[in-house]
Amino acid sequence: MDKLHKPRKVFVSGAISPQFVADSIAKHQSKVDIGAHAIFLGQIRADEKTEGFVTGIEYSAYEEMAEQTFHEIREDAFSKFDLICMHIYHSIGVVPTGEISLFVFVSSAHRRTAFEASEYIVEQIKTKVPIFGKELIGPAGEYIWKENK
Amino acid sequence: MDKLHKPRKVFVSGAISPQFVADSIAKHQSKVDIGAHAIFLGQIRADEKTEGFVTGIEYSAYEEMAEQTFHEIREDAFSKFDLICMHIYHSIGVVPTGEISLFVFVSSAHRRTAFEASEYIVEQIKTKVPIFGKELIGPAGEYIWKENK
Amino acid sequence: MTINILYFGMLAEISQQAKESLSGKENMTVRDLKQQLCEKYPEMCERKFKVAVNQQIGDDTTIIPLSAEIALLPPFAGG
Amino acid sequence: MTINILYFGMLAEISQQAKESLSGKENMTVRDLKQQLCEKYPEMCERKFKVAVNQQIGDDTTIIPLSAEIALLPPFAGG
Numbered sequence: 253m254d255k256l257h258k259p260r261k262v263f264v265s266g267a268i269s270p271q272f273v274a275d276s277i278a279k280h281q282s283k284v285d286i287g288a289h290a291i292f293l294g295q296i297r298a299d300e301k302t303e304g305f306v307t308g309i310e311y312s313a314y315e316e317m318a319e320q321t322f323h324e325i326r327e328d329a330f331s332k333f334d335l336i337c338m339h340i341y342h343s344i345g346v347v348p349t350g351e352i353s354l355f356v357f358v359s360s361a362h363r364r365t366a367f368e369a370s371e372y373i374v375e376q377i378k379t380k381v382p383i384f385g386k387e388l389i390g391p392a393g394e395y396i397w398k399e400n401k
Numbered sequence: 402m403d404k405l406h407k408p409r410k411v412f413v414s415g416a417i418s419p420q421f422v423a424d425s426i427a428k429h430q431s432k433v434d435i436g437a438h439a440i441f442l443g444q445i446r447a448d449e450k451t452e453g454f455v456t457g458i459e460y461s462a463y464e465e466m467a468e469q470t471f472h473e474i475r476e477d478a479f480s481k482f483d484l485i486c487m488h489i490y491h492s493i494g495v496v497p498t499g500e501i502s503l504f505v506f507v508s509s510a511h512r513r514t515a516f517e518a519s520e521y522i523v524e525q526i527k528t529k530v531p532i533f534g535k536e537l538i539g540p541a542g543e544y545i546w547k548e549n550k
Numbered sequence: 551m552t553i554n555i556l557y558f559g560m561l562a563e564i565s566q567q568a569k570e571s572l573s574g575k576e577n578m579t580v581r582d583l584k585q586q587l588c589e590k591y592p593e594m595c596e597r598k599f600k601v602a603v604n605q606q607i608g609d610d611t612t613i614i615p616l617s618a619e620i621a622l623l624p625p626f627a628g629g
Numbered sequence: 630m631t632i633n634i635l636y637f638g639m640l641a642e643i644s645q646q647a648k649e650s651l652s653g654k655e656n657m658t659v660r661d662l663k664q665q666l667c668e669k670y671p672e673m674c675e676r677k678f679k680v681a682v683n684q685q686i687g688d689d690t691t692i693i694p695l696s697a698e699i700a701l702l703p704p705f706a707g708g
Contacts, residue, residue, distance in 0.1 A: 270426035270430075274420055274422055274423030277419035281500060281501075282499060283499070284445075284446060284447035284499045287443065287445075288441070288442070288443060289441070289442040289444060290439070291438075291439070291440035291441075295429070295436055295438060297434060297435065298433035311707075312637065312638065313637075314700050317700065318707075351430060354708045359444075363441070363443070366441075367519070367523075371516045374516075374708065377707050377708055378705065379705065381705060383707030383708075384702075397638055397704075398706035399704035400704065400705050400706055400707070400708065458627075462628075463602070463605075466605040467628075491629075502629070503628070523629065526629055528626065529626070530626060531621070532626055532628030533558055533623075533627050534628070546560045546625075547627035548626075549626050
């Protein structure tokens with residue numbers, strides 16, 4: 253697919269709600285060439301650290317570069333996979349444990365394309381996008397800087 | 402994981418709504434050991450056949466065997482992958498084009514487990530569960546029996 | 551012995567019924583049953599299908615036990 | 630020349646500011662800049678970080694152009 257996809261706003265303030273996911277799904281029901289949707293959601297875990305339990309993550313980003321990198325990841329994925337639709341949303345600011353901070357939504361005619369693209373895009377986001385996270389710990393609000401593996 | 406998971410009802414009458422998906426996601430926000438959700442949704446395509454466009458699929462099943470097979474797929478997946486939660490829903494009856502007929506929802510601490518399990522479970526469902534589908538075609542309601550590849 | 555057969559999908563269309571009881575010989579195999587069905591429903595032989603014996607997919611050599619529930623399953627289309 | 634530097638995450642904590650302007654020599658490389666920063670902020674040298682030059686990740690040999698926007702990026706944590 254050689255068409256250009258216009259850059260979209262990826263960052264949303266705070267957690268991504270289940271209702272937002274539902275609304276995104278509903279918008280694709282008029283696209284009757286889609287046979288498979290693969291959705292990835294990243295949820296904040298209450299990991300135990302020596303200082304206490306994680307209560308949330310505070311995300312910040314080099315926003316201009318991050319939006320550009322998201323755009324490049326989108327273009328790259330559209331060129332590698334036969335996708336019909338792709339949407340990426342990432343939280344900025346504080347997301348409490350149990351809430352969703354990443355929503356990657358790909359749609360294609362057939363399931364294997366959707367599976368492959370979903371995993372590929374999530375790995376690209378984890379390694380390439382300049383997003384930073386403080387794991388907030390315990391009631392006193394201590395924190396540890398998070399690092400993707 | 403050696404614990405036994407109780408059989409759950411998989412079949413739902415007609416299409417699976419985006420709201421149902423949202424409600425399922427919301428129910429997992431109290432599980433703070435979850436870090437990744439992978440969701441697969443099968444949507445009905447308006448494929449073009451020589452007789453006209455597909456308008457929907459009418460699903461039927463050997464229900465007792467199908468529910469038992471879904472249960473075995475669940476147990477197998479829980480033993481193969483380090484999953485925290487797994488839910489499978491499949492439509493029975495007529496599902497119009499653009500609507501969702503399969504919803505596979507797996508949750509784990511880390512993303513790779515969720516990706517692998519999601520794809521594995523969907524492939525198992527496609528090949529092992531005795532579900533049959535009539536592709537309904539054109540306004541006159543002709544049909545073709547569908548066959549998974 | 552009596553064999554209880556369930557037909558699904560296009561096979562139910564060919565047999566024009568969802569289930570029927572046939573009489574068969576004891577210790578008959580799935581292969582024997584298929585031959586018997588082919589004679590009754592020649593069109594069925596042209597179709598691909600699997601045979602479930604008590605809800606387990608059998609092969610041609612599977613022996614059909616007494617009071618078994620047999621199901622004729624056309625290609626799966628779930629998903 | 631003047632070099633405009635953006636600090637993110639823990640690096641902003643070390644420098645105690647989100648951005649600053651330093652003066653550097655023309656045609657300096659990312660390696661040169663890192664040395665200069667190490668002298669100013671010794672704690673920074675103990676940290677892993679990447680350097681973006683005009684929003685592209687550079688390596689030690691990347692030459693810093695005039696009026697470049699430099700960003701010091703600690704490990705990524707998106708997702």
